[in-house]
Amino acid sequence: MDKNWDVIIIGGGPAGLAAAVYCGRALRKTLVLEKKVFGGQIVFADIIENYPGFAEPIVPADLMEQMSKQCERYGVVLENDEVQALRMEGESWLVDVYQNTYTAKAILYAAGSMHRFLGVPGEQELLGRGVSVCATCDAPFFLERKVAVLGGGDTALSEALHLAKYAAEVTLIHRRDKFRAEKILQDRVFKNGKIKVIWDSEVLAFKGGQRLEALEIRNKKSGVAEAVAFDGAFMAIGTIPNTELLKNIVTLDENGYVVTDISLRTEANGLFVAGEVIRGNRRQVAISVGMGVQAALGCEEYLAALD
């Protein structure tokens, strides 16, 4: 494969692929590198109902397949590989992947985010043995069982609604006294007879041997902790940005996010960012797509000045 590119986009989620369409149409030689599967975090959702332009709910995989095809239509190369290091040498960016090094005039960094964990006892040990990060993947294993969903945002409530189609009982455990999820999702949750909510509470430990048996839950107001039996626990407490590669290149905030403005440029020459690596991103497909487009247009301006 060719080693020299105009733009290398790191991350093949909605932000990266939207950017790629614009880079491709600007006739820039564009490579998108994705370390897992093309689609990003949205592949964990069962349906998308709030992406403008679609009257009927859409299946995330369908949307991402269309976005991938749209990229390829404009000559963009989509490649599965993991970036090991990123650095600037002279006028070029060097991107080390497993067995290769590519050069690019500009980098568009849209590596997205990964699931956040609580970091409490038993959580990692029981991951895949009752503790899960994907309700659409694992719901069938909890048919007529008792499951918990940790979190209070869009992801948590969507996962609870999906799980309620399979499980006997779904309990949302949230650390605050109200949800921040879309009101329409809250309405569906409150009307669903299978879903109940434990407010103002945090999980202190995941208990079990071969598989998850109980969660130790503490009420933050009363301070009382108790073990409650669950067969499954789904983590939906947010994400952390994949910005490890940017550490020595741009300034990150205390949570690892890139701080930028509407231009989506960074302090490093020719390095643009988009999507969930940016501080203040509200984790919507439409926002990531918009950011991808914005960053790609900025990138094109930068490349045009080099021509």
Next chain:
Amino acid sequence: MSEIISVNDGNFESFIQGDRMVIVDFWAPTCMPCRLMEPGLEKIAASHPENVRVLKVNVNENPKTSSRYFVRTLPTLLFIKDGQVRTQIVGAVNPVQIEKTLSEVS
């Protein structure tokens, strides 16, 4: 060209015997990461027609096979040779990562 073979609780055993490396893809129709992994698995099946066989098991319809291997999360890939599990990958992966695992266990 080799393709992915859809197997079930009834015929699974007959497909995992022998010294050919078998990759078993546990999936469900609702599992989006599973669906996005499928083109990669097709690529693997096509590029190793002689020495790798790729099977898929729908966990909704084949609970016996998934519980036999303690599969409790999707997607899960098992690498089986001579009827024995050599390794597994849990979570969505691409063909590059599958090739890497294949070269490690072959």
